[in-house]
Amino acid sequence: MAGKAQTAGGTGRETSGSFHVLVALLIAAGVIAVVYLTCNEERQILEEADTSREALWSTGAKTERQKCDLFSGRWVYDNVSYPLYEEKRCTYMSDEQACEKYGRKDLKYQHWRWQPHGCDIPRFNATRLLERLRNKRMVYVGDSLNRGQWYSMVCLVESSIPRHLKSVSHFLNHSLFVFKSYEYNATIEFYWEPMLVESNKDNAYNHSAGNRTVRVHAIENHARHWSDADILIFDSYIWWANLMMKVLWGSFGSADGIYKTVKASRAFEMALNTWSDWLEMHISRSKTRLFFVSSSPTHERAAEWGGADGENCYGETEPITREDYSGRSLAPELMRLVKNAIDKLKTRGVTVQFLNITLLSEYRKDAHPTIYKRQWRALTKDQIANPKSYADCGHWCLPGVPDVWNELLYAYLLRN
Numbered sequence: 065m066a067g068k069a070q071t072a073g074g075t076g077r078e079t080s081g082s083f084h085v086l087v088a089l090l091i092a093a094g095v096i097a098v099v100y101l102t103c104n105e106e107r108q109i110l111e112e113a114d115t116s117r118e119a120l121w122s123t124g125a126k127t128e129r130q131k132c133d134l135f136s137g138r139w140v141y142d143n144v145s146y147p148l149y150e151e152k153r154c155t156y157m158s159d160e161q162a163c164e165k166y167g168r169k170d171l172k173y174q175h176w177r178w179q180p181h182g183c184d185i186p187r188f189n190a191t192r193l194l195e196r197l198r199n200k201r202m203v204y205v206g207d208s209l210n211r212g213q214w215y216s217m218v219c220l221v222e223s224s225i226p227r228h229l230k231s232v233s234h235f236l237n238h239s240l241f242v243f244k245s246y247e248y249n250a251t252i253e254f255y256w257e258p259m260l261v262e263s264n265k266d267n268a269y270n271h272s273a274g275n276r277t278v279r280v281h282a283i284e285n286h287a288r289h290w291s292d293a294d295i296l297i298f299d300s301y302i303w304w305a306n307l308m309m310k311v312l313w314g315s316f317g318s319a320d321g322i323y324k325t326v327k328a329s330r331a332f333e334m335a336l337n338t339w340s341d342w343l344e345m346h347i348s349r350s351k352t353r354l355f356f357v358s359s360s361p362t363h364e365r366a367a368e369w370g371g372a373d374g375e376n377c378y379g380e381t382e383p384i385t386r387e388d389y390s391g392r393s394l395a396p397e398l399m400r401l402v403k404n405a406i407d408k409l410k411t412r413g414v415t416v417q418f419l420n421i422t423l424l425s426e427y428r429k430d431a432h433p434t435i436y437k438r439q440w441r442a443l444t445k446d447q448i449a450n451p452k453s454y455a456d457c458g459h460w461c462l463p464g465v466p467d468v469w470n471e472l473l474y475a476y477l478l479r480n
């Protein structure tokens with residue numbers, strides 16, 4: 065199994081350049097268990113749903129009463145209920161994701177609702193979430209995709225809070241972002257930890273410390289910043305989408321460190337073991353809720369969805385409607401490792417909910433920033449002449465797809 069990827073991570077601030085990920089992933093077969101909500105849980109979710117929205121969603125409520133896979137469904141154009149917030153009204157919007165601000169004119173991408181087959185997801189209610197988060201700490205831990213999801217959650221929540229009752233602060237050299245609601249004494253945080261364990265990409269600003277090197281056995285320098293959280297949402301994928309990787313036994317900069325080059329998937333497996341052991345030993349089973357967000361797909365090759373060779377997501381304005389579309393940037397092998405780790409943790413009494421957003425996002429070739437985001441470096445003449453050459457087809461515009469990931473997270477958080 066091999067994959068090849070080049071992220072902006074290799075060459076400078078990850079946030080600075082284009083996000084070109086050429087993921088050539090292989091065919092991998094295998095039936096992977098999907099996340100099911102049982103009948104009762106579905107009813108509970110439906111009960112929590114706001115009634116007007118339920119009416120809107122009635123078209124989706126049908127058959128399959130027994131089980132509902134929230135992650136299997138279709139996108140429905142809905143310009144009445146979506147977007148859930150306005151881009152320019154979000155006090156803390158990220159310039160990486162403010163596509164409208166940076167000149168995107170087609171705004172249809174903001175108006176799509178995710179409709180699971182066989183059940184509805186509850187309408188997002190910020191007050192209700194804040195009530196759940198009262199006196200709690202919720203931390204997203206991961207890479208820039210997870211940071212994008214954090215921005216989405218902050219935008220979803222902050223509009224209901226007056227200016228003097230909220231703030232965003234940065235700590236630990238911008239590794240930790242904290243949104244706080246004073247009234248609820250609740251925080252929603254993001255912690256930069258792109259490879260779960262320690263790596264030479266741990267500086268949230270400058271990732272140009274050479275080829276990826278991971279200390280697969282070391283997590284505590286990160287974990288001490290989030291171990292006491294009440295809700296943890298992990299992700300880690302894009303930085304592993306590589307063929308080979310250097311693993312370090314010992315510490316960075318120490319003379320007796322031992323380096324070994326191994327298959328990236330093998331290194332990922334080792335990192336997941338370290339992560340699992342940490343959770344098992346340090347996480348309070350009664351207090352902490354754990355989630356893992358699956359891989360976020362990229363849209364680097366239009367040929368995958370029937371577009372022209374050499375094109376990418378630049379210029380795309382419509383989602384893919386073929387439900388049997390799977391895309392080739394799905395990372396079946398890496399995600400299978402995550403599922404294995406989660407299954408093993410379950411036998412050890414630790415429950416991690418897998419949020420399988422890969423396929424639903426795979427349909428959304430229209431929803432990336434492309435060229436409509438802050439450019440941290442001056443563009444070259446060649447780039448300006450050929451916009452697709454620097455189009456970001458990996459991150460997502462806001463409002464947009466990450467809002468739906470958060471709606472799914474919200475559906476789980478409302479369950480007890």
Ligand SMILES: *[C@@H]1O[C@H](CO)[C@@H](O)[C@H](O)[C@H]1NC(C)=O
Binds near residue numbers: 096098135399
């Ligand atoms: C994610 O969900 C999709 C849609 O239900 C499914 O086809 C896929 O196998 C799931 N992936 C994993 C890793 O569970």
Ligand SMILES: *[C@@H]1O[C@H](CO)[C@@H](O)[C@H](O)[C@H]1NC(C)=O
Binds near residue numbers: 143144
């Ligand atoms: C919403 O979409 C419908 C159908 O495309 C269109 O007729 C209507 O004008 C749109 N409404 C708004 C408020 O944009």
Ligand SMILES: *[C@@H]1O[C@H](CO)[C@@H](O)[C@H](O)[C@H]1NC(C)=O
Binds near residue numbers: 191192
């Ligand atoms: C949102 O939740 C709050 C608190 O549970 C509730 O009072 C309010 O009516 C809800 N808003 C909507 C639009 O359902």
Ligand SMILES: *[C@@H]1O[C@H](CO)[C@@H](O)[C@H](O)[C@H]1NC(C)=O
Binds near residue numbers: 199
């Ligand atoms: C505020 O929330 C923190 C957790 O984030 C908790 O430790 C603390 O006790 C809370 N404060 C009050 C006054 O409840």
Ligand SMILES: *[C@@H]1O[C@H](CO)[C@@H](O)[C@H](O)[C@H]1NC(C)=O
Binds near residue numbers: 237269270
């Ligand atoms: C913070 O980042 C700067 C710039 O990359 C770096 O020089 C500095 O060593 C970092 N400080 C810490 C405490 O990591």
Ligand SMILES: *[C@@H]1O[C@H](CO)[C@@H](O)[C@H](O)[C@H]1NC(C)=O
Binds near residue numbers: 270271272273274
């Ligand atoms: C980023 O880190 C690399 C290696 O650690 C260093 O050579 C480079 O000067 C740093 N760049 C900035 C802008 O701090």
Ligand SMILES: *[C@@H]1O[C@H](CO)[C@@H](O)[C@H](O)[C@H]1NC(C)=O
Binds near residue numbers: 274275
């Ligand atoms: C990084 O990896 C590439 C190819 O895998 C290799 O050619 C290059 O020498 C490596 N650079 C460093 C600094 O190790």
